[in-house]
Amino acid sequence: MFSLSQDRRLVVFDLEWNQSSYTPNHRMPHEIIEIGACRVDEDYNVVDTFSQVICPRLYKKLDKHIRQVTGITEDELRGGRSFADVFADFMRWCGEDVQLVTWGRDDYPVLKRNAAFFMTPMPFEPPVDAQMVFGAACLGGAHQQMNLHAALEHMHIEVDVPAHRAVYDAQCTAAMLPAIDEAVRAMDENKRAELDRTIDREKRIANSALRSQPTKYVYQSEAIADEKLMNIACPRCGQRTRFDTPWFDSGREKYLAIAQCPQHGMIYGTMHFKRVQSGTLVMHQRAYAANTDEVESTREKYRLYLLTPPKKRHHRLSMKQDG
Numbered sequence: 001m002f003s004l005s006q007d008r009r010l011v012v013f014d015l016e017w018n019q020s021s022y023t024p025n026h027r028m029p030h031e032i033i034e035i036g037a038c039r040v041d042e043d044y045n046v047v048d049t050f051s052q053v054i055c056p057r058l059y060k061k062l063d064k065h066i067r068q069v070t071g072i073t074e075d076e077l078r079g080g081r082s083f084a085d086v087f088a089d090f091m092r093w094c095g096e097d098v099q100l101v102t103w104g105r106d107d108y109p110v111l112k113r114n115a116a117f118f119m120t121p122m123p124f125e126p127p128v129d130a131q132m133v134f135g136a137a138c139l140g141g142a143h144q145q146m147n148l149h150a151a152l153e154h155m156h157i158e159v160d161v162p163a164h165r166a167v168y169d170a171q172c173t174a175a176m177l178p179a180i181d182e183a184v185r186a187m188d189e190n191k192r193a194e195l196d197r198t199i200d201r202e203k204r205i206a207n208s209a210l211r212s213q214p215t216k217y218v219y220q221s222e223a224i225a226d227e228k229l230m231n232i233a234c235p236r237c238g239q240r241t242r243f244d245t246p247w248f249d250s251g252r253e254k255y256l257a258i259a260q261c262p263q264h265g266m267i268y269g270t271m272h273f274k275r276v277q278s279g280t281l282v283m284h285q286r287a288y289a290a291n292t293d294e295v296e297s298t299r300e301k302y303r304l305y306l307l308t309p310p311k312k313r314h315h316r317l318s319m320k321q322d323g
Contacts, residue, residue, distance in 0.1 A: 008099040010044075010177075013037035013090075013127075014169040015107045016070050018059040026212040026282065028117040030110045031059050033077055034070075035090050036166025044177040050093045051167035053080035069164050083118045091123060100127035103148045103173045108206050126206035130173055130180060132198065136191070137183035142198045148172055155179050201291075208288040209235035215281050220253065220273055223281055232269045232287050234261035241267055244295070245302045249313060258290060258298050266290040268298065 016034040037050040055077055062074050080086070094100075102108060108127050115122040134151055135144035146154065149163060152172060159175045161168040187195065211233070217223040224230065224247065232241050241259035244266065250256045257269040268290035273281045290298075305313060 008097050009095070010040050010101055011037055011094050011098045012040065012101045012130075012170045012174045012177075013050075013107065014102065014166040014173065015110060016066070016072065016166050017110055018056055018063055018066055020059050020061075020063070022277075025058050026214055028058065028113050029212060030113070031056050032083060032110065032114045033066075033072065033080070034166045035086055036168070036170050037090065037093070038167065038170045038174050039094075040174050040177065044174060044181070046171055046174055048093075049167050049171070050090060051165075052086045052089060053077060054083050054086050055080035057083075071165070083114055084120050087115065087118075087120050091121075094124075098124075100124055101130050101173065101177070102127045103129075103131045103169065103176075105129050105132070105202065105206065109208065109210060113210065126203040128199075129202055130176060132202060133184065133195065134176065134180050136195045136198065137180060137187055142195065148176075151176060204288045204291075205286075207235060208286045209233055209238070211283070211285040211287075213283050213285075214276070215283055217281050218279055220281065223273065223283060229283060232257065232259040232267055232285070234264050234267060235287050235289065236264045237261065239263070245299055247271065248302050248305045250301055250305070256298055256301065258295055259287070264289070266295050268294050 014036050015032050016036075017030040017032045019030050033054050033056055035050065035052055035054070038046045039048040039050075041047050053072070053076055060074070060077075062072065062077070066072065100108070108124075111124075112122055131145065131148070131151070132142050135146065136142040138155070139146065148169060149172070152159065152175065155176065157175050157179065159172050161171050163169070163172075184192070184195070213229065215223050215226070215229060217226070230247055232243075233239065234241055239261060241261045243257060244260050245256075245258040247255045247257040247269070253272060255269075255271040257271070259267045259269060261267060266289070267287050269285065269287045271283065271285045273283055275281055
């Protein structure tokens with residue numbers, strides 16, 4: 001059963017990142033500009049903090065919203081260090097055998113993408129998503145989402161730090177941990193088992209292979225016919241997979257597929273497209289290890305999709321099954 005109280009040390013971390021809506025780099029749409037963290041003891045007291053600003057390489061002009069929310073300035077960023085240097089300091093500061101904790105599921109994938117882009121090692125396992133656990137234990141369901149400062153107010157917890165810098169948000173998350181841990185301990189056996197299943201799925205999602213790729217296509221039907229573009233790589237070994245269930249539109253142009261890696265088993269894929277200013281499409285794909293329920297559920301959705309009259313469903317992908 002899940003518990004925050006583990007033998008490993010807990011490190012709560014938070015990121016701030018910058019982006020460009022006009023000229024994004026699709027290999028790294030979000031560039032980290034600050035890492036903040038705090039280490040907590042067995043009673044969830046903050047015993048040490050980490051805070052460093054990163055000088056951006058890709059997006060040197062700060063997004064207006066980021067500047068307004070965080071108060072970070074471009075002058076401050078120019079005085080920062082490289083991602084590789086700051087991340088190396090962060091790894092040393094964390095030490096070995098730590099359990100990371102975040103508020104929300106976004107920070108870890110962004111950290112993985114930045115580490116891969118800058119070719120630095122990524123030693124950390126997926127974190128505990130305190131926001132998701134809080135929803136399950138305190139709000140009635142893991143799908144119940146509440147932002148950090150609303151959650152603090154909901155639990156009548158006051159933290160005397162400024163808002164919206166990475167280290168301060170990490171400290172606010174740490175302040176939530178005693179209440180979350182107490183609520184988890186009070187859950188009945190069925191709810192705890194459901195939480196465990198959700199945590200397992202979230203860890204698999206956190207280890208997704210993410211792929212954002214600009215295309216030359218204007219219509220989804222054209223993009224869908226490009227077999228190379230539609231390929232799914234194994235999130236563990238990066239090798240090409242074979243389709244078990246081909247891409248199909250599960251509704252609202254969200255595509256699903258199941259593929260199989262000879263070495264690592266079944267892979268669950270999701271995909272959607274976004275149109276950019278030029279009028280062409282960008283493909284966004286996620287692939288992660290699938291469990292038995294996800295495989296069977298997707299196969300059943302595909303069976304029902306095939307039974308739907310073609311005029312009532314979107315274009316069906318025609319994929320070769322031999323890879």
